[in-house]
Amino acid sequence: MAILQSFFIFILACFFEVGGGYLIWLTLKEDKPIWVGAIGGIGLVIYGIVATLQVQGFGRIYAAYGGVFIAFSLIWAFYFDGFKPDKYDIIGGCITLIGAGIMMYAPRNIH
Template sequence: MLQSLLVFVLAAFLEVGGGYLVWIWLKEEKGLMLGIIGMICLALYGVVATWQVQGFGRVYAAYGGIFIVFSIIWAMKFDSFKPDMWDIIGGILVLFGVCLIMYAPRN
């Protein structure tokens, strides 16, 4: 489970970080190099996600929850976002869903 969580964190860093770099390149007119680095990160995210041992559907469904929480954390750190009570409750709920999808005992 620890390895799976580390892969999720690395994938989230690459996807959210890459998306953020493309965002600031286009929306805030930062340099093209940031956009290129962002696109490379996004491509690497696609590779890293394949390191999970579960199947595609389960991994990508669970990753949606990881993406939500990591996006909130990223925005707090790099975009002065202040989550409210509903953001925090929503993040907790989706993390619970991630745990059910990925780590619930199955036959």
Template sequence: MAILKSLSIFILAGLCEIGGGYLIWLCLKEDKPWWYAALGAVVLAFYGVVATWQTNNFGRVYATYGGIFIVMALLWAWKVDDFKPDKYDIIGALIALIGVCVIIYTPRR
């Protein structure tokens, strides 16, 4: 159950970071209204709070989040931006995901 809770927090944090960044991107690059950027900034600030909900130490949490962010960024781009990941994107994301699972979920003494 602890792993599911941890993964849920990582996913929520990823959605906040990617979603907030995407809203700012739309404002600055796609000429969306200013409030897109303002909302994006609020969502990004919330990401900073969500990440602290993890129970592991800062270094492991942020290292792990980096790998999960890779996977989530590719999924976001595929579903939201019409980007089709190729086999090398998928292989790289899987390697990152395996690595972060070792970092965060391996039992230690």
């Protein structure tokens, strides 16, 4: 259950970070209204809060989140921006998820 909860928190954080960044991107690069970027900024603040819901320490959370972020960004770009990942994008995204999983969920001997 703890692994599913942790994974859900990562996905929720991704929605706010990638979504928020994307809205700011649209405002600055594609001439969307400033309020779109402002909503993106709020999303980025919420992302920072959501990430603190993880139970591990900062270093491991943010390092592992980087892998989840990479894979999620590829999926977001595919669905919302018309990006067509090639096999190397997909392989790289899978590798980052494997690395994040090892970092977060490998059994450790805690003394």
